[in-house]
Amino acid sequence: MADHTPSIRQILVITDGFSNVGEDPVEASARARRRGVTVNVVGVVDGGEMGQKGQDEAMSIADAGGGMCRIVRPAELSATAQMLTHQTMQLTLQQVVSEQLQEVIGKDTIDLPPAQRSKVMQVVDRLEEAVRLELVVCVDTSASMKDKMGTVREALRDLNLSLQAREGESEVAVIAFPGSGDEITRVISEFTPELNLDALSGMLTARGGTPTGPAIDAAIVQFDAKRRRAADEEDGPRGSDATGS
Amino acid sequence: MGRRMLPPGTRIKGKWSNLSLDVVKLLGEGANGAVYLVHTSRGRAAMKVCATAQDAAMEWGLLERAGKLCPRFPTPIAIDDGTEPSGLYFYVMESVPGRPLQDVVPTLGSADARLTLKQALQGLAVLHRTGYAFCDVKPENLLVAVTPHLDVRFVDVGGVTAFGRSVRQFTPIYDRGFWGLGNRQADAAYDVAAIALVWLFTNGSKPPNSVFQQSVSERQDWLLKAVRRHGDSALCAWLVEALTGQIRDAEDALLRLATVPVTTRRSRSSAPHKPAANAAASAPVSTPAPRRKAGARRSAVKSRRDWSEWLMWLSLGTAAVMAVAAWGQLL
Numbered sequence: 001m002a003d004h005t006p007s008i009r010q011i012l013v014i015t016d017g018f019s020n021v022g023e024d025p026v027e028a029s030a031r032a033r034r035r036g037v038t039v040n041v042v043g044v045v046d047g048g049e050m051g052q053k054g055q056d057e058a059m060s061i062a063d064a065g066g067g068m069c070r071i072v073r074p075a076e077l078s079a080t081a082q083m084l085t086h087q088t089m090q091l092t093l094q095q096v097v098s099e100q101l102q103e104v105i106g107k108d109t110i111d112l113p114p115a116q117r118s119k120v121m122q123v124v125d126r127l128e129e130a131v132r133l134e135l136v137v138c139v140d141t142s143a144s145m146k147d148k149m150g151t152v153r154e155a156l157r158d159l160n161l162s163l164q165a166r167e168g169e170s171e172v173a174v175i176a177f178p179g180s181g182d183e184i185t186r187v188i189s190e191f192t193p194e195l196n197l198d199a200l201s202g203m204l205t206a207r208g209g210t211p212t213g214p215a216i217d218a219a220i221v222q223f224d225a226k227r228r229r230a231a232d233e234e235d236g237p238r239g240s241d242a243t244g245s
Numbered sequence: 246m247g248r249r250m251l252p253p254g255t256r257i258k259g260k261w262s263n264l265s266l267d268v269v270k271l272l273g274e275g276a277n278g279a280v281y282l283v284h285t286s287r288g289r290a291a292m293k294v295c296a297t298a299q300d301a302a303m304e305w306g307l308l309e310r311a312g313k314l315c316p317r318f319p320t321p322i323a324i325d326d327g328t329e330p331s332g333l334y335f336y337v338m339e340s341v342p343g344r345p346l347q348d349v350v351p352t353l354g355s356a357d358a359r360l361t362l363k364q365a366l367q368g369l370a371v372l373h374r375t376g377y378a379f380c381d382v383k384p385e386n387l388l389v390a391v392t393p394h395l396d397v398r399f400v401d402v403g404g405v406t407a408f409g410r411s412v413r414q415f416t417p418i419y420d421r422g423f424w425g426l427g428n429r430q431a432d433a434a435y436d437v438a439a440i441a442l443v444w445l446f447t448n449g450s451k452p453p454n455s456v457f458q459q460s461v462s463e464r465q466d467w468l469l470k471a472v473r474r475h476g477d478s479a480l481c482a483w484l485v486e487a488l489t490g491q492i493r494d495a496e497d498a499l500l501r502l503a504t505v506p507v508t509t510r511r512s513r514s515s516a517p518h519k520p521a522a523n524a525a526a527s528a529p530v531s532t533p534a535p536r537r538k539a540g541a542r543r544s545a546v547k548s549r550r551d552w553s554e555w556l557m558w559l560s561l562g563t564a565a566v567m568a569v570a571a572w573g574q575l576l
Contacts, residue, residue, distance in 0.1 A: 075457040079417050083276075086413050094299055110298050113261050114324040114336075117302035118309070125303065129410055150458040157461075161422045165411035165429040 007132040008089050009037040011219045012081060013061065014152060015140035016044045018054040019212035022184060025057065028216035029065035037223060038092060039065020039216065040084040044077055044148055061212070074148050078155040082162045085135065086128075093127045133163065133170040134191065134226065136219035139203060140212070141176040146205045153200045160195040169193065173222050174200065177215035178208035185211060185218040191226055251281060251294070257333065259325035266292065266337065277304070277403050277414075282340060290322055291340040294333060298326065301334040307402040308338060314375040317368035317399045341398045343388030347447050350389070355477075359507050361389055362444060363499065364397035369436050370495035372405075378431040380404035382439035383416045384447055406431035418452055419443055424468055425461030426488055433494030440498070441487035448476050479508050 011032055019025045029039045041058045043050050050058075055071055062069035067088050072080045097120060098109050109120050137159075139145075139152055156174065163170035171191040179186025189199040251257075255268040269282040269289070278295040295301035305324045312318045319338040327333030343349070346365075350358050365387055372379060379386075381404025390396045404414035412420070412429045421427040421438040429435075446452070449471055456464050472484050483498075483505050485491075492498045 075454040078423075078457065090299075109302075114298070114302055114305065114326065117298060118306040118324070121299055121303040122306055124299070148458075150460075154458060154460070158417075158423065161429050162411060162413075165422075167410065 007134050008092055009035075009134045009223055010067070010085060010088060011037055011039045011065065011136050011138060011216060012085065013039065013041045013058075013138045013140075013212065013216065014044060014077070014081070014155075015041070015058065015210065015212060016046070016050055016054070016144055016148065017140065017142060017210050018051070018057045019210050021178070021209035021211035022214035023217070025212035025216055026060045026064045028213040028220075029061045032216055032220055033064065033066045035220060035223065037065070037220065038067045038088050040067035040088055041065075041069040042077060042080050042084065043069070043071040044074055044145075044151075045071060046074060046148065057212075061216075065216075074151040077148075077151055078158040081137075081155050081159050085133075085159065085162075089128050089131070089133065090124060093124045093131065097124050097127070129166055130168045132168050133166070134223065135163070135170065136173045136175060136222050138175045138177060138185075138212075138215040138219055139188075140210060141178060141203060141205045142208065142210045143205055149203065149205060153203065156195060156200055157197055160197070164194060171226075173219075174203070175215055175218050175222070176203050176206075177211045177218075178206050180204070180206045184208075184214045187218070187222070191222065250279075251330070256329065257283075257292075257327045257335075258329045259323070260328045261325050262323060264323055264325050264337070266290070268292075275401070277401075283337065285322075285337065289340050290337050291319065292335050292337050294335045296334075298334040301336055304403055305336045307405045308336070311372070311377065311402045311405045312338070314377065315368060315372040315399070317371070317397065318402060319398070319400060341388050341400055343390035343396065343398055345385045346387040346389050346397075346443065347384035349391065350447050353391075355507050357395055358448075359502075360395055361397055362440070363502065364395070365440055366437075366495045366499050366502065368397065368399055369433075369440065370499065373433040373436070373494050373496070376408050377405055378408060378412075378433060378436050380406050380412045380431055380435065380439075381414045381416060381419075382436055382443060383419045384443055387443070408432050415439075417457075418446065421488070421490070424464050424488070426465075427490050434490045434492065437487050437492050437495060437498045438490065440495075441484050444480075445471055445475060445484060449474055477508050479505050 032039050039061060041062045043055060043058045050071065058071065059069045068084050070080050070084060094109065101107055101109060101120070109117055112120065137156060145152070160172065163172065171193055172189070172195045173191045174188040174195070175185055176188050177185045188203050189196045250271065251268045253268055253270050257266050257268065258264070264285070266283040266285045269284055272280045272282050272291065277300060278293055281292045281294065283290055283292045293301070293304065295304065301324060305321065308318065308321045312321045319341050322337040322339065324336040327335065346361065350361055353361065369379060379399065381401060386399060386401045388398045388400055390398070404412070406412055408431055410431050412431050412435065417423045419439045419442045420429065421435060422429040426438060427435070452467060456467055459467070468488070472481055475481060475484065483501055486501065487498060492501060
């Protein structure tokens, strides 16, 4: 594969409503995807307050971002965030491996007999453990999330635990939407190898609408800044280091 | 996702082999697919249908390895794609007898209940010797057959992970990381902690949903109380050792378990009516909540003291084990 570490880039949106501030989140999600970033969405419903509109939007964001969407109760958030990250990493790598197979033997994974597929999947599995992951978590901090913030913080701590267990490097950033005061979004934590759990306690619900689109754009800004930093440091071999398409 | 049900009587033909099977009934559905009881030319078997060819292939690889290494897992039979209902990705394995552990153990006497725990640990010990952990240890994945003799089997290989790799398939309440009692890397102690949690919740009450929004120290608070409330008090020290990673692997867990006497009076099985025992196991999910809320406020102060209690239990446990080991050497 590529001579330097390939990375998988993902955005995870955690919300309980639908966007009503700023640009269209579905378009923002499509922008992210064009940059090789997959967008996953978890809708957290306590009673039924997310509504059909919110659920439809969540689905559309994930669709546009090439990711997955799950609507769950707060108690399931932690397991769901972890599972979505894992499954979409696996999907991205399956595509990568499938493309390689096409190139080398002119066959897709699915054209192989099942026993050989199983060998291909072992390769995918090893890659998933070793690959670098860059993840931006966008957390809805609008007023309706108030009772769920404890659960969100614990879910992020838990997600961090899963990422730390991997052989490959992981870097996580956290963005809150809306931010506090006049800010539409707020960077709670920039990319760090280990999620700064203390910073999460500063993640509080705020007044304002639900700027989901701007939050996804803010996540893209984080990825771009990171890419620029990496390019400045390395300034060496050409070519994209993105594994995703 | 758009998964369809296969009605009983559906005939499935394999694309790659001459496999032909008839669906008898749906056995269960999970996040990763559905398991059916099927009839093959060689008798009954279980068929797992996955959402994608990749998922089926991934699990098949694990089953081939795990089934070979540890006979408590189902024996793999075949993997294929369906031609007749096309786009069906499945594999076939031995149909494992028995019912989920949480349904069976409350009906057993104390000696049989202990034997169940022992067999589960023995199975894990065999797997651990090969450098793999089960990881998704939960009552639903441990099937217990009572006839012709007590036999514990493992199902669902989806979580089986090489030591040192990250655990990807797990159930939060049976995961040591969720309780702040260790990392999420596969090792033998991970499974031992999971078995201890299974045992704790099967013989007591499952944690309420409120633990999901609690901090780690509040969760540990709850867990410690659950250990103290546990019906089989002789087992408390063993449970604490297993939960805190003092027991390194299943072999070690068995050795230490052998020193714990079987308590004859079990609080739960003494009740003659089984359904009541089941109801008791699930009911506390909502009832004790108000009491706990009051406790949560104090827990910031209390959690420190509770940790010392963990430690006390632990040292008591180790002292007892060392004494027994000393006796063992003398004899």
